Every structure is written in structure tokens, then in C-alpha cells.
Amino acid sequence: xKKLINAPDTVLSESLDGFAEAHADIVLLGEERxxxxxxxxxxxxxxxxxxxxxxxxxxxxxxxxxxMLDAACPGQVFTSPTPDQMIAAVAEVDTGGGALFIVKNxxxxxxxxxxxxxxxxxxxxxxxxxxxxxVETSTYSLGRRGVAGTMIVEKVVGAAAEAGMGLGALKVLGxxxxxxxxxxxxALTSCIVPAAGTPTFTLPxxxxxxxxxxxxxxxxxxxxxxxxxxxxxxxxxxxxxxxxRGGDALLLxxxxxxxxxxxxxxxxxxxxxxLAKHGIRIARGLVGNYVTSLEMAGCSLTVTLLDDEIARLWxxxxxxxxxxxxx
Amino acid sequence: xKKLINAPDTVLSESLDGFAEAHADIVLLGEERxxxxxxxxxxxxxxxxxxxxxxxxxxxxxxxxxxMLDAACPGQVFTSPTPDQMIAAVAEVDTGGGALFIVKNxxxxxxxxxxxxxxxxxxxxxxxxxxxxxVETSTYSLGRRGVAGTMIVEKVVGAAAEAGMGLGALKVLGxxxxxxxxxxxxALTSCIVPAAGTPTFTLPxxxxxxxxxxxxxxxxxxxxxxxxxxxxxxxxxxxxxxxxRGGDALLLxxxxxxxxxxxxxxxxxxxxxxLAKHGIRIARGLVGNYVTSLEMAGCSLTVTLLDDEIARLWxxxxxxxxxxxxx
Numbered sequence: 001x002k003k004l005i006n007a008p009d010t011v012l013s014e015s016l017d018g019f020a021e022a023h024a025d026i027v028l029l030g031e032e033r034x035x036x037x038x039x040x041x042x043x044x045x046x047x048x049x050x051x052x053x054x055x056x057x058x059x060x061x062x063x064x065x066x067x068m069l070d071a072a073c074p075g076q077v078f079t080s081p082t083p084d085q086m087i088a089a090v091a092e093v094d095t096g097g098g099a100l101f102i103v104k105n106x107x108x109x110x111x112x113x114x115x116x117x118x119x120x121x122x123x124x125x126x127x128x129x130x131x132x133x134x135v136e137t138s139t140y141s142l143g144r145r146g147v148a149g150t151m152i153v154e155k156v157v158g159a160a161a162e163a164g165m166g167l168g169a170l171k172v173l174g175x176x177x178x179x180x181x182x183x184x185x186x187a188l189t190s191c192i193v194p195a196a197g198t199p200t201f202t203l204p205x206x207x208x209x210x211x212x213x214x215x216x217x218x219x220x221x222x223x224x225x226x227x228x229x230x231x232x233x234x235x236x237x238x239x240x241x242x243x244x245r246g247g248d249a250l251l252l253x254x255x256x257x258x259x260x261x262x263x264x265x266x267x268x269x270x271x272x273x274x275l276a277k278h279g280i281r282i283a284r285g286l287v288g289n290y291v292t293s294l295e296m297a298g299c300s301l302t303v304t305l306l307d308d309e310i311a312r313l314w315x316x317x318x319x320x321x322x323x324x325x326x327x
Numbered sequence: 328x329k330k331l332i333n334a335p336d337t338v339l340s341e342s343l344d345g346f347a348e349a350h351a352d353i354v355l356l357g358e359e360r361x362x363x364x365x366x367x368x369x370x371x372x373x374x375x376x377x378x379x380x381x382x383x384x385x386x387x388x389x390x391x392x393x394x395m396l397d398a399a400c401p402g403q404v405f406t407s408p409t410p411d412q413m414i415a416a417v418a419e420v421d422t423g424g425g426a427l428f429i430v431k432n433x434x435x436x437x438x439x440x441x442x443x444x445x446x447x448x449x450x451x452x453x454x455x456x457x458x459x460x461x462v463e464t465s466t467y468s469l470g471r472r473g474v475a476g477t478m479i480v481e482k483v484v485g486a487a488a489e490a491g492m493g494l495g496a497l498k499v500l501g502x503x504x505x506x507x508x509x510x511x512x513x514a515l516t517s518c519i520v521p522a523a524g525t526p527t528f529t530l531p532x533x534x535x536x537x538x539x540x541x542x543x544x545x546x547x548x549x550x551x552x553x554x555x556x557x558x559x560x561x562x563x564x565x566x567x568x569x570x571x572r573g574g575d576a577l578l579l580x581x582x583x584x585x586x587x588x589x590x591x592x593x594x595x596x597x598x599x600x601x602l603a604k605h606g607i608r609i610a611r612g613l614v615g616n617y618v619t620s621l622e623m624a625g626c627s628l629t630v631t632l633l634d635d636e637i638a639r640l641w642x643x644x645x646x647x648x649x650x651x652x653x654x
Contacts, residue, residue, distance in 0.1 A: 001535075002515040002516065002532065002535075002552060002624060003515070003590055004513075004555045004558065004586060004590040004591075004593060004625075005422075005554070005555050005556040005590060005593060006462060006555050006593075006597075007554070007558055009542050011589060012589075013599070014555075014593045014596050015589040015590070015592045015593040016592075016594035016595070017596045018591075018592035018594070018596030018597075018599070018614070019592045019595075021595060021596060021599055022592060022595050022610075022612050022614045024579075055587070057587065057588035057592075058588060062588070072483065096567070110477050133356075152479055158546035165461075185333075188329040188330070189329065191587075205329065208329075225334070226388030227328060227329045227333040227334070228332050228341075231331065231334055238476070242623075257587050257588075258584075258585045258622055259331060259587075259622065260382070260384065260518075260584050260619060260621045260622050261385060261389070261616070261619065262338060262339075262342040262381060262382065262384055262404075262621070263330055263331040263332060263342070263586075264331075265342045265343075265345035265346045265349060265355060265384075266331060266332060266333075266341045266342040266345055267336060267345070268342070268345035268346075268348060268349050269341050269342070269344045269348060270333075270345075272345070272348055277532050280652060282348075285349055285351045287345070289588070289616070292587065292588065293588050293625065294584055294587045294589070295539075295586065297329060297622065298331075299331060302399050324651055324652060325651060325654075327652075327653075327654075
């Protein structure tokens with residue numbers, strides 16, 4: 001295993017320390033590193049709290065800040081955070097407006113956030129994201145997996161919370177953005193979880209995993225590596241078919257961590273051509289490593305159909321370490 | 328070779344098309360894709376023009392926009408752009424203030440930018456960056472290589488140009504920022520140039536290339552992989568020893584493309600500890616993939632000693648696809 005680490009069991013704590021040092025203007029690290037919180041809270045605003053296994057950076061801690069999350073609870077790599085983390089986070093960032101949990105649909109995450117919601121001394125509502133169209137159930141999930149669409153939900157709901165929307169309406173909005181979002185990914189290589197030390201899966205030199213999950217879970221099919229246009233067309237066909245209609249959309253071309261920017265932009269071009277055939281027009285977009293799987297090579301496409309409200313909230317100012325505009 | 332591409336010879340053109348589509352609010356693609364230019368030029372401002380081989384994205388096209396570059400000329404992967412590209416770029420973006428070339432110190436780049444400077448119908452001055460302390464001469468360079476410090480020069484000089492500084496003063500400032508900057512990198516794996524199809528170099532599973540160049544050129548020594556703290560200490564010792572003094576500094580922890588954010592933040596923590604021992608205080612910072620080598624695993628550290636002017640210009644608003652704040 002070739003990694004820039006000192007020891008597998010201190011990767012998370014040292015990485016969180018570096019993150020908090022690098023972005024001390026935006027975030028604070030909670031006691032015992034149970035959560036990363038926004039440095040300056042807005043009194044009375046419902047608190048947006050997310051989290052999940054580490055290894056998907058910048059998701060979620062990179063999205064803590066003005067206009068997005070109030071706290072993120074990092075589990076060990078690809079492992080759910082424990083309920084005490086979310087309970088501690090809510091106790092610190094709920095300033096009277098209650099808390100909204102944004103949770104990717106994996107059994108461990110859903111169970112632990114649910115337990116925390118019951119035990120937290122606050123009113124808590126939860127949005128579960130399940131935007132991955134690749135498979136209907138998977139290794140760690142009942143029902144569809146929550147993947148890169150999660151950050152779209154966090155951005156849009158975060159902007160609405162900043163603008164004064166109440167907890168109940170935020171939950172409805174979050175569910176609506178999730179329902180308007182579809183994703184699909186492809187892996188060319190596996191990642192290596194530090195504690196395991198060996199690749200999560202092996203893929204022959206000429207094959208790809210179409211529909212891969214963000215922990216390297218199996219997708220729809222393992223096939224010979226194709227050209228970028230053919231890959232984009234297959235992912236877009238799955239996404240567009242599931243959306244069932246065209247229109248203006250936000251396109252996220254998301255790198256899994258090990259794919260160069262040149263290839264992500266090439267995929268952006270390929271996806272644009274494929275989306276046009278399905279009547280989907282890219283009105284907003286983002287290209288980069290946002291919801292990763294450590295150093296996995298590959299990418300995912302996420303399409304969110306826009307309406308005026310979602311577009312306006314997407315455009316609203318945001319100031320986090322990984323997403324920043326308008327400020 | 329596992330890449331998200333259609334064919335090796337269309338990687339650059341398709342990637343540039345995707346880049347221009349993704350950031351149409353900020354950039355325009357020049358005729359025959361000779362350059363990427365800022366969409367809205369500022370009349371009379373000296374034009375900042377950079378460029379170099381592709382494969383280092385977001386450098387340089389990702390830094391075209393308000394407060395940074397006016398144009399970037401992309402060569403094929405790891406291959407210098409040709410003089411006609413820079414000549415065409417200058418013709419389009421010089422609005423009367425002349426042009427400043429910012430060129431990484433590689434023989435091909437220096438020669439081609441020099442030829443363009445002579446043939447361009449504008450007054451042109453040139454800043455050569457050579458911030459890499461690893462080796463004194465290298466495969467493609469006479470003298471030190473220009474690496475990630477180049478983006479610091481582009482940011483600081485870009486802010487000064489935006490604020491009204493004239494061409495001669497910008498050249499002096501650029502040289503001064505370069506002279507205040509030192510970098511060193513380490514590689515854990517090689518990258519694969521699409522046209523070659525095979526790794527640029529091979530590194531045993533337990534070794535690293537200390538002092539690697541951004542094209543995979545040899546560094547100081549090839550040794551057994553060490554822990555992150557030891558790696559950071561060696562790089563910081565080389566940088567601090569060459570700087571020769573401490574003080575407030577900007578630290579860039581730059582990923583080469585294939586290293587996860589978790590590891591880059593862990594290296595940020597390790598570098599902070601090491602810098603403190605040398606009397607260098609991190610007053611500004613940046614962590615991420617900014618000057619990459621396709622999918623190479625590894626990272627570099629860049630330290631720029633700050634004075635009030637450099638710090639103020641670093642903090643000034645910037646609006647490019649890869650660096651954005653204050654707007």
C-alpha cells in the first residue's frame with residue numbers, strides 16, 4: 001500500500017487536524033474530533049448536519065460553511081459515524097431552529113443517524129439521498145445508494161436555510177432535490193482502504209465496473225473498457241431514462257479521486273453531447289473531485305432537473321472549503 | 328492504459344472543448360484551440376499570458392479569469408506549446424498594456440515563449456519560474472524547474488495587474504514572488520501519458536521518488552517509502568534550507584492528481600509541524616490538486632515567504648475556474 005500516511009489508525013485524526021488547520025477561517029473541530037462544525041453559527045437557523053464514512057472528501061466536511069452545512073460527522077474510512085457524533089454535533093450547532101440530517105442511503109448511516117435523531121435533545125428531521133440509478137439494492141444499502149447527488153441536496157437546502165426557510169420546509173425541499181437528481185458512476189481501478197491495505201476489488205487491465213458504488217461496490221456489469229463517448233452515453237441513458245423527462249439541468253461531472261482533470265473535462269464534453277440527445281440542457285454545472293472514493297479512477301455523472309427555486313438556491317452564495325462563490 | 332478517453336490524439340481537443348463548455352461564463356477558446364482566454368478583457372491592463380504542456384490541470388487554463396491570467400496556451404501533454412499559439416493569444420488579449428509571459432523553466436517552453444515574444448506585435452516581458460529546489464538541472468531544464476510556485480506567481484501578479492500596475496513593475500513583482508518561493512515534490516507512482524500508453528517511469532511497490540519533477544523526471548533519490556511526517560520533514564528541510572530564513576509564509580500542499588484529499592490534509596498537518604521547527608509560520612494556505620502530473624500519486628509543498636504586498640495581492644479577489652474568492 002502506497003500512501004502518504006504515518007499509520008493506518010491515525011489517518012483520520014491527522015487528516016482532520018490538517019483540514020481544521022487549513023480552513024480555520026471557516027471551520028472548528030469538535031471535541032474528540034467527533035464533528036467538523038461551521039465556525040460562525042447563525043442563531044435560529046435550522047442546523048444542517050451530515051456525515052458518513054471518510055474517504056469521500058471533500059464530502060462532507062468540505063461543505064461545512066456559510067450557505068451549506070453546519071456540521072459534518074466523519075466516520076472511519078467507508079464506515080458510518082456513530083450516533084454519539086451526531087448527538088454531540090446537534091448539541092453544539094442547533095441554535096434553536098432544530099436540525100436537518102442529510103444522510104446517504106446506506107444501512108449503517110441510516111441506522112446511526114436515526115438513533116441520533118431519537119436521542120438528540122433537538123427536533124430533528126432527516127432527508128435520505130438515494131440518487132444512484134445503477135442498482136436497486138447493493139452491498140450496504142436497501143434501495144438505491146446515495147452518491148454525488150447528496151452534495152447538490154446539501155448546497156440547495158443550505159442556501160434555503162441561510163435565506164430563512166424553516167425546518168419542515170427544508171425537509172420537503174431536500175426530498176424534492178433528491179427526487180430531481182440521478183447519478184451513475186464508472187470505475188477503472190479500485191481504491192485501497194488504509195486499514196485494509198489491499199485493493200477493495202480487482203479489475204483486469206482492460207475492464208471497467210459500470211455503475212460502481214462509491215465504496216467500490218459492484219455496479220450493473222463488468223465489461224471491456226470502452227471509449228469516453230460510449231461510457232457517457234450509457235450513463236446518460238440510464239439517468240435520462242430514469243428521470244423520464246428532459247429540461248434544464250445541473251450536470252455534475254464528479255471525479256472519484258484518481259482521474260485527471262483532463263479526463264473529467266473530456267467526460268464533460270461527452271456527457272453534454274449525450275444529454276442533448278435526451279432533451280436535457282446543461283444550465284448549470286460543476287466538474288471536479290467532489291464525492292470521491294479515495295484514489296479510485298473513474299467518475300460519476302449526476303443530473304438534477306432544475307426549476308426556478310432550485311436554480312436560484314444553487315446560484316446563491318456559498319463559502320465552504322470545497323465550494324465557494326458569491327462571497 | 329486505462330483512461331476515460333476516446334483516442335490518444337483527441338484527448339487535448341476534447342478536453343479543451345469540455346473545459347470551455349463548463350466555464351463559458353469565464354473563458355473563451357481561441358481559434359484552432361490555440362489558447363484559452365478570459366472572456367471579458369480589461370482595456371489597457373497588461374495581458375498576463377502563460378501556458379505549457381497539458382497534463383498539469385488546472386494549471387494553466389484553470390487560472391484564466393479575473394485577477395489572474397488573460398490567456399493560457401496549452402501544448403500537447405507534457406509538450407511545450409508552439410510560438411504561434413502565444414503570438415495568437417497576445418494578438419487577441421493585449422488591449423494596449425503589453426503582455427507579461429509567465430513561463431516555467433523548461434527548455435522547450437523558454438525557447439518557444441522567447442520566440443513568440445520576439446515575433447509578437449506587442450511589448451512583451453517574461454517571468455521565468457524556477458521554484459523547485461530538488462535538483463539544480465534536470466531532464467528538460469537548465470537550472471531549476473518551474474513547478475507549483477508558478478501558480479502563486481500567476482495569482483499575485485494577476486491581482487497587481489487588475490489593480491493597475493504597469494508591465495515593467497509586474498515583471499519585477501513576478502520575479503520577486505518567484506524568488507520568495509520554493510517547492511519540492513514526492514511521487515509514489517508514475518503517470519501515463521496518453522500518447523505513450525505506458526508509465527513514464529516505474530517505481531517498486533515500496534519506493535518513492537523524492538524530489539520528483541512534474542513530468543515524472545528524476546528527483547534527488549529513490550528510496551524506501553517513509554511515513555508522512557518523515558517525508559514532510561525532508562521536503563521542508565530542503566525548502567527552508569534554501570530559503571535561508573523564516574517568517575510568515577504561504578503554504579501550498581499540492582496534489583499531483585492521484586492522491587486523495589485525506590492524504591493531502593494529513594500532509595498539511597505534517598508540513599505545519601515541520602515548518603514550525605524552521606521558524607516558518609503558515610499565514611496563508613491552499614490544499615488541493617493545482618499543479619498536477621495527470622494521475623501521478625504524490626504531492627509537492629510550496630512555501631512562499633510573504634511580505635505585506637504579496638499577502639495583500641494573494642488575498643485580493645480572484646474569479647477563475649480553479650481558484651475563486653472575494654467575488
